[in-house]
Amino acid sequence: MSLRSKVAIVGAGEADIAPGHGLSPLGLAAQASQRAIADAGLTKDDIDGVFVASSYHAFPALSVSEYMGLQPRYMDSSNLGGCSFIAHLGHAAAAIEAGLCETALVTYGSTQRSDGGQLVSLSEKLVFEEPYGLIHPVGSFGMIAHRHMSEFGTTSEQLAQVAVSAREWAVTNPKSRFKDPLSVDDVLGSPLIATPLHKYDCCLVTDGGAAAIVTSASRARSLRRPPVYIRGVAEESNHRNILGMPDLTTTRAGVSAARALEMADVRLGDIDTAHVYDAFTISLLILLEDLGFCPKGDGGAFVADGNIAPGGSLALNPSGGGLSYLHPGMLGLYLILDAVEQLRGDAAERQLPGAAVSLVHGMGMTLAAHATAILSVDP
Amino acid sequence: MYQRCGDCGAVPSYPRAICPTCWSSNLQEETSAGQGTVYSFTVQHRAGASGFESDVPYTLVLVDLDEGFRVLADLHCAVDSVGVGLEVQVYFDDAVPALPRFRPTSEVEAA
Numbered sequence: 001m002s003l004r005s006k007v008a009i010v011g012a013g014e015a016d017i018a019p020g021h022g023l024s025p026l027g028l029a030a031q032a033s034q035r036a037i038a039d040a041g042l043t044k045d046d047i048d049g050v051f052v053a054s055s056y057h058a059f060p061a062l063s064v065s066e067y068m069g070l071q072p073r074y075m076d077s078s079n080l081g082g083c084s085f086i087a088h089l090g091h092a093a094a095a096i097e098a099g100l101c102e103t104a105l106v107t108y109g110s111t112q113r114s115d116g117g118q119l120v121s122l123s124e125k126l127v128f129e130e131p132y133g134l135i136h137p138v139g140s141f142g143m144i145a146h147r148h149m150s151e152f153g154t155t156s157e158q159l160a161q162v163a164v165s166a167r168e169w170a171v172t173n174p175k176s177r178f179k180d181p182l183s184v185d186d187v188l189g190s191p192l193i194a195t196p197l198h199k200y201d202c203c204l205v206t207d208g209g210a211a212a213i214v215t216s217a218s219r220a221r222s223l224r225r226p227p228v229y230i231r232g233v234a235e236e237s238n239h240r241n242i243l244g245m246p247d248l249t250t251t252r253a254g255v256s257a258a259r260a261l262e263m264a265d266v267r268l269g270d271i272d273t274a275h276v277y278d279a280f281t282i283s284l285l286i287l288l289e290d291l292g293f294c295p296k297g298d299g300g301a302f303v304a305d306g307n308i309a310p311g312g313s314l315a316l317n318p319s320g321g322g323l324s325y326l327h328p329g330m331l332g333l334y335l336i337l338d339a340v341e342q343l344r345g346d347a348a349e350r351q352l353p354g355a356a357v358s359l360v361h362g363m364g365m366t367l368a369a370h371a372t373a374i375l376s377v378d379p
Numbered sequence: 380m381y382q383r384c385g386d387c388g389a390v391p392s393y394p395r396a397i398c399p400t401c402w403s404s405n406l407q408e409e410t411s412a413g414q415g416t417v418y419s420f421t422v423q424h425r426a427g428a429s430g431f432e433s434d435v436p437y438t439l440v441l442v443d444l445d446e447g448f449r450v451l452a453d454l455h456c457a458v459d460s461v462g463v464g465l466e467v468q469v470y471f472d473d474a475v476p477a478l479p480r481f482r483p484t485s486e487v488e489a490a
Contacts, residue, residue, distance in 0.1 A: 128393055131478055132453045133427035134439055142421030143441055150419070150463035192436075195422040243392050243441070243451045248419055 011040030015209025028209025081364020170320025208328025232264030
């Protein structure tokens with residue numbers, strides 16, 4: 001399958017999440033959606049497809065549609081965890097290609113911070129984990145980190161460097177509220193949550209609201225903003241719970257990315273900016289290995305050498321990502337917006353000059369689900 | 380107790396209606412000796428749910444049992460003595476329902 005000259009992202013919007021915003025998860029999604037639709041130069045009546053994942057609503061495409069007064073002819077509430085929205089790009093592309101809808105809204109809203117920081121979840125009781133007091137998901141990522149350390153000699157100092165690099169990006173992001181400089185010693189000196197992971201090895205807990213508009217390439221060319229073409233998409237998964245993860249240090253991310261790159265007719269070396277889910281320092285490190293940015297087991301040395309810091313060999317998560325910009329329960333849609341900002345040339349101080357091709361990769365749950373999208377300024 | 384597939388020999392990590400490898404429903408219940416090796420672990424410094432506050436810090440492990448299946452449980456030993464590869468032995472306490480828990484094999488042998 002080829003997606004050449006088929007579909008594009010034409011609108012992007014974020015909600016205001018400063019403390020005291022007073023909005024509900026649906027309110028944040030609606031505010032972001034309104035902004036994304038306006039950004040595209042479209043109106044409410046143009047939206048005929050709605051794609052939503054949520055931790056708050058069991059039928060989120062219905063909830064968002066009702067709240068915003070939409071009557072879409074195509075709806076998708078599929079939930080793969082944090083990467084859902086990257087998967088939705090593929091679902092929307094397929095639906096648009098099939099003529100089932102023409103202009104799709106992909107959106108998300110969360111009040112995780114306002115709710116007190118607890119990870120809200122509608123998912124079923126985890127009968128093999130909860131009786132032992134495992135904290136989802138950080139306890140599982142502690143186990144993943146210890147296994148990676150055991151197999152490859154990865155150190156806590158190397159993991160800390162991932163958080164330090166993210167903060168170095170965030171200090172130049174005017175939208176980030178987390179701008180205090182962070183050192184490796186700061187990370188290692190922060191409280192242990194689930195060994196070997198410290199507080200600053202973990203993503204932020206914030207509210208969030210984000211939206212993207214996807215439409216056909218033919219329509220995209222007549223709209224307000226330069227289209228960001230969706231060139232390749234892929235999904236993978238191999239488990240649901242940490243107990244079912246066959247190998248704690250290798251994921252399906254590489255398979256997903258290889259298929260998306262092949263569909264896009266792009267090689268990894270052609271990627272200008274990468275936007276990879278960073279829920280924890282260890283999860284990002286493993287994804288960088290599996291995506292092929294460094295060999296398996298070399299992630300620790302790769303990040304310690306400054307490759308993912310500003311000015312490094314890989315322009316990674318220039319917003320500051322989940323570790324230092326925001327993380328409202330699910331990050332996936334913000335990874336897409338981060339790429340769109342770069343491909344539009346709108347990233348100001350954080351702009352990679354001439355950025356033309358971006359890889360967006362998200363994971364869901366404990367590295368269980370994966371979705372990759374290759375975005376490009378060229379159709 | 381654990382399951383072994385009577386057709387392909389696979390050992391699923393928890394009981395199911397069909398074998399996840401070959402989809403056979405010929406799954407046989409067998410009794411594990413409860414001896415295994417720590418595949419990985421974490422020491423949680425925060426409670427995962429109410430009722431665990433007084434247990435902090437506590438150690439959770441993924442154990443590969445000698446029969447070939449994996450379980451998640453807690454490990455009862457000094458926090459700094461756990462590591463990948465530690466040999467452990469299952470035990471059941473008096474709690475209802477009784478949960479499988481682990482302790483180092485070396486401590487069981489010494490007792």
